[in-house]
Amino acid sequence: MSILAALRSWCWVCLNWLIERLPFLKNAESIPGLSRYIEAQHEGMFAELEESIKPYHQRFPRFKALPDQGLAAPQISAWVREMSSEESRVWEQGFASGSVYHGDREHMALLNEVYALTSQTNPLHSDIWPSINKFEAEIVAMTALMLGADENAPAPVGGTVTSGGSESIMLAMKTYRDYARQKRGIKHPEAIIPLTAHAAFDKACHYFTIKKISVAVGSDYRASVEAVRLALSRNTIVIVGSAPSFPHGVIDPIAELAALAQQRGIGFHTDACLGGFFLPWVPEKYQVPAFDFRVPGVSSISADTHKFGYASKGSSVLLFRDGAMRHFQYFVSTEWPGGLYFSPTFAGSRPGALIAQCWAAMLAMGREGYQSSVAAIMLTADYIKEGIRSIPELEILGEPLWVIAFTSKSRNIYDIMERMSRKGWHLNGLHRPPCVHICLTRLHTKPGVAERFVEDLRAATLEASSRGKKGEGMAPVYGMAAQIPLRGLVAKFLKKYMDKLYEV
Numbered sequence: 001m002s003i004l005a006a007l008r009s010w011c012w013v014c015l016n017w018l019i020e021r022l023p024f025l026k027n028a029e030s031i032p033g034l035s036r037y038i039e040a041q042h043e044g045m046f047a048e049l050e051e052s053i054k055p056y057h058q059r060f061p062r063f064k065a066l067p068d069q070g071l072a073a074p075q076i077s078a079w080v081r082e083m084s085s086e087e088s089r090v091w092e093q094g095f096a097s098g099s100v101y102h103g104d105r106e107h108m109a110l111l112n113e114v115y116a117l118t119s120q121t122n123p124l125h126s127d128i129w130p131s132i133n134k135f136e137a138e139i140v141a142m143t144a145l146m147l148g149a150d151e152n153a154p155a156p157v158g159g160t161v162t163s164g165g166s167e168s169i170m171l172a173m174k175t176y177r178d179y180a181r182q183k184r185g186i187k188h189p190e191a192i193i194p195l196t197a198h199a200a201f202d203k204a205c206h207y208f209t210i211k212k213i214s215v216a217v218g219s220d221y222r223a224s225v226e227a228v229r230l231a232l233s234r235n236t237i238v239i240v241g242s243a244p245s246f247p248h249g250v251i252d253p254i255a256e257l258a259a260l261a262q263q264r265g266i267g268f269h270t271d272a273c274l275g276g277f278f279l280p281w282v283p284e285k286y287q288v289p290a291f292d293f294r295v296p297g298v299s300s301i302s303a304d305t306h307k308f309g310y311a312s313k314g315s316s317v318l319l320f321r322d323g324a325m326r327h328f329q330y331f332v333s334t335e336w337p338g339g340l341y342f343s344p345t346f347a348g349s350r351p352g353a354l355i356a357q358c359w360a361a362m363l364a365m366g367r368e369g370y371q372s373s374v375a376a377i378m379l380t381a382d383y384i385k386e387g388i389r390s391i392p393e394l395e396i397l398g399e400p401l402w403v404i405a406f407t408s409k410s411r412n413i414y415d416i417m418e419r420m421s422r423k424g425w426h427l428n429g430l431h432r433p434p435c436v437h438i439c440l441t442r443l444h445t446k447p448g449v450a451e452r453f454v455e456d457l458r459a460a461t462l463e464a465s466s467r468g469k470k471g472e473g474m475a476p477v478y479g480m481a482a483q484i485p486l487r488g489l490v491a492k493f494l495k496k497y498m499d500k501l502y503e504v
Helices: 003-021 023-027 034-053 073-092 105-118 130-146 165-184 199-208 225-231 254-264 323-328 352-389 413-422 449-463 475-483 487-501
Strands: 158-162 190-194 211-215 236-242 267-271 300-303 316-320 331-333 341-343 394-396 403-408 428-430 435-439
Touching: 034 487, 105 352, 130 158, 130 316, 130 352, 158 165, 158 323, 165 199, 165 236, 165 267, 165 300, 165 316, 165 323, 190 199, 190 225, 199 211, 211 225, 225 254, 236 254, 254 267, 316 323, 352 394, 352 403, 352 449, 403 413, 413 435, 413 449
Parallel strands: 190 211, 190 236, 236 267, 267 300
Antiparallel strands: 158 316, 300 316, 331 341, 394 403, 403 435, 428 435
16 A cells, blocks of 8 residues: 555544544535545546446437437337347346346246336326226235234234335335324433434435434344433334344344334334345244244235345335224325325326336245245255355355355455456445445346356356455445545435436
């Protein structure tokens, strides 16, 4: 490391030390020269990333305004077909983490056919399309039973189909806020959320003015029960646990956390967006801990049908143990001149075709289909975990099942990720701590894929720069995000990145 680089690194360490002790510095984005320096770094990074952000700029026409006359349908289809064909090659070979969870052409053909048959439907108009309401009700019922609902309970489990995990999480948080306001008179609601819980909980707290109480995770990356206990207050409305967490693929101690919630008479939400349609089918030898309505105290669950439920993007299911809780989720308007207005989720009009697709996917899979799929993925996960452990420079974080996070004490982990990208792999970069993960799907169970992953990872690790060095491609971006203590500057970078995506 050069003297200048060492000095720069030392300065960041000092600034981090100051910020930990002087919290007002967290917003010190106007420190003379610092903001300009970081902005210049941003521009250099965007220049390097331009080709990956906008790969079609020079290859296809760009439209900033409507054409004078409508273009011919065959031409439009040809453009879409060419881009789709190129992008399909990325995931069809099993080189992407998560993203596409089923991928079988026959399964996709069924979903596409159902979509075509129901493309004009809208559950908002139940008098015209009662079929969509039938499909949604049955999706909720099937998911509830899969996740431990008691058919004979006096208050049956109730739920809705949403547009994805983020909406399910946000609706759950809104419901707990409104329930606590009306039933307990809480005006300043707090939600206890482990550091590894999905960022959608942050979004929900931001939108609904809920104070987020972040709690630590242990060395196993699972939420600390003691930290949650200490964080409880009279304003707590809900505790959150993940099954599993997105970053490290480990399951929080749901039973212990839910017991705390039950003792205090507050809500407990299991975020099973990732695992809801996976964990129920994991073979018994893996000893998956209980996480659903079989656990006393669990009052709501989110589970994504568009992940391991094998429906198309985007659909998810939000369930409440007490179906009456849905009333705090619903929106109704009785005074609007346009008539009586009501909607169960954030959207008014919803794409009924996605609900129909979800229903079709669940029926096509059945219990046996889900069981065999999960068993195959778990066998692949065992092979890949063994392969990672055989690479001396790498270390797996926690005890994951099929979402496997790993890091390195001697190599730049983001440089490893970038080198894997050049070999065709699309992995997820994480930080705090710096690591990379792969979420395994049915596509990774194809012959030779797991072997290729381990082989490429071994080579990428040997090729990668040592820890602390800049690396190439996306490595500097992740390095910058991990190193800069002023999170407002990192947020600015992410907003500029999103701006870039909207450039024509």
